[in-house]
Amino acid sequence: MRRPPEFLLRFTRAERWVHRTTAALMLTCLATAACLYVAPLAELVGRRRLVVTVHIWCGLALPAPLLVGLTSRALRADVSRLSRFTDVDWAWLRAVRTRAAERPAGKFNAGQKLYAQWTLGAILVILGTGLLMWLTHLAPPAWRTGATFVHDWLAAAIAVVTVGHIRMALRDGEARRGMRTGLVDRRWAEREHPEWREHPQREAAERG
Amino acid sequence: MGRRVVLGLLGLGAAGVAAGPYLQRAQDTVAGKDPTGLTGLLPGGGGFRYYSVVASVPDRTPATYALTVDGLVDRPATYRLPDLQAMPQRRIVRDVQCVTGWRVPNTPFEGVPLAHLLDTAGVRPGARAVRFSCFDGEYTESLTLEQARRDDVLVALRMQDAVISHSHGGPVRLYVAPMYFYKSAKWLSGITVTDAVQPGYWEQNGYDVDAWVGRSNGRDDAPTA
CATH class of the missing domain: 3.90.420.10 (Oxidoreductase, molybdopterin-binding domain)
Known part of the structure; x- marks a missing residue:
């Protein structure tokens, strides 16, 4: 496929599908959770066994897109970018705190790295506590009470953070285009992600 | 930073599971003394929850109930x-x-x-x-x-x-x-x-037929009667 020179490839097809399926699974989990625990919604929807079944299977499937996606070299490169916090990222955080205009960033800024790490950690914890609640003979009852407690509060936190994620996306059409089509405007990339390099190692090394 | 956020969340999750029963009890105690009812909005908040296994349940009035x-x-x-x-x-x-x-x-x-x-x-x-x-x-x-x-x-x-x-x-x-x-x-x-x-x-x-509180379903709640 020929790409116009004013565009940069930000996300490959594999990466976009990992994002899309993870988002769909997570939103389904949140929606079914609301139907199980928000009383007016529960009264409206009912069908408890069906809703529980959908919730459990979408929850179990939550890490699957990422695991399958790891076969993609582009996704592995982005995982390595996201898991590395460099001086550039500390500078970005300082710039946000002092409301400075110039905010240096590689392919991903520090906020996006924190969000990605939050997502991975939250998925693992919500999945682990969910398993404890589902496989009731796996652990003593006290664990299950604790798991339910963590699951409830973390679910609420995930809902809040996800709303924040969607708000950020709504404010930046170019970032959305990157996730929708894979391509972003070169000038946007130079403005928002000046330190973005083709190879993650180089991105990290230049500001060692 | 880096992977520490992920590991931190895992640690926090494990600590939460361990401390959860105590934290839940504390939350319930606070909710029990709350005159405004606002604590009912918290996750895992107290009070009854509505469970129904069907899409909608017909209304029965005193005139139609049997x-x-x-x-x-x-x-x-x-x-x-x-x-x-x-x-x-x-x-x-x-x-x-x-x-x-x-x-x-x-x-x-x-x-x-x-x-x-x-x-x-x-x-x-x-x-x-x-x-x-x-x-x-x-x-x-x-x-x-x-x-x-x-x-x-x-x-x-x-x-x-x-x-x-x-x-x-x-x-x-x-x-x-x-x-x-x-x-x-x-x-x-x-x-x-x-x-x-x-x-x-x-x-x-999968639930127990003899559902005594505290002696079934793998739970150890205090008996209710």
């Missing part, structure tokens, strides 16, 4: 709400414990002891169990005859000292004080005396 008693009895009968209200009533105040973990302290239920209805119908020899059906068209429950005759098992007409609302299973629901709350079937419409226990709706999905 309870049938049949099966292995000498005198099958159908009762209207005023018939039930005219029978001897009993008020019980105990905690309600759901098998999913939530507990509501000191909840009054009032209604006709199930034993009275069984005696009125005349249970035949050979009967060993009671099956309950509901006007949501789907939910079922069951008790052994011995359990059904306990004096803390009611056909409840009132809850929290008021008429039972539709979302709490009104106008008439079962109340089985010593067992997990799924035994207290909402929207009760039928009582059938049978020769053997037929597992109810959730029991066909």
Whole structure:
């Protein structure tokens, strides 16, 4: 496929599908959770066994897109970018705190790295506590009470953070285009992600 | 930073599971003293939760409600709400414990002891169990005859000292004080005396038939009766 020179490839097809399926699974989990625990919604929807079944299977499937996606070299490169916090990222955080205009960033800024790490950690914890609640003979009852407690509060936190994620996306059409089509405007990339390099190692090394 | 966020969340999650029972109790204590009811909005907040296994449950008014008693009895009968209200009533105040973990302290239920209805119908020899059906068209429950005759098992007409609302299973629901709350079937419409226990709706999905609070379903809650 020929790409116009004013565009940069930000996300490959594999990466976009990992994002899309993870988002769909997570939103389904949140929606079914609301139907199980928000009383007016529960009264409206009912069908408890069906809703529980959908919730459990979408929850179990939550890490699957990422695991399958790891076969993609582009996704592995982005995982390595996201898991590395460099001086550039500390500078970005300082710039946000002092409301400075110039905010240096590689392919991903520090906020996006924190969000990605939050997502991975939250998925693992919500999945682990969910398993404890589902496989009731796996652990003593006290664990299950604790798991339910963590699951409830973390679910609420995930809902809040996800709303924040969607708000950020709504404010930046170019970032959305990157996730929708894979391509972003070169000038946007130079403005928002000046330190973005083709190879993650180089991105990290230049500001060692 | 880097991977520390992920590891931190995992650590926090594990600590939360360990400390959860204590934190949940603390949250419930605070919620119990909260006059505004705002704590009910917190995740895992106190109070009753609405569970229904069907899409929508029809409304039954005092004019349209009917309870049938049949099966292995000498005198099958159908009762209207005023018939039930005219029978001897009993008020019980105990905690309600759901098998999913939530507990509501000191909840009054009032209604006709199930034993009275069984005696009125005349249970035949050979009967060993009671099956309950509901006007949501789907939910079922069951008790052994011995359990059904306990004096803390009611056909409840009132809850929290008021008429039972539709979302709490009104106008008439079962109340089985010593067992997990799924035994207290909402929207009760039928009582059938049978020769053997037929597992109810959730029991066909893995829950215990003898659902004593604290001694079943792998849980160790404090008994409610």
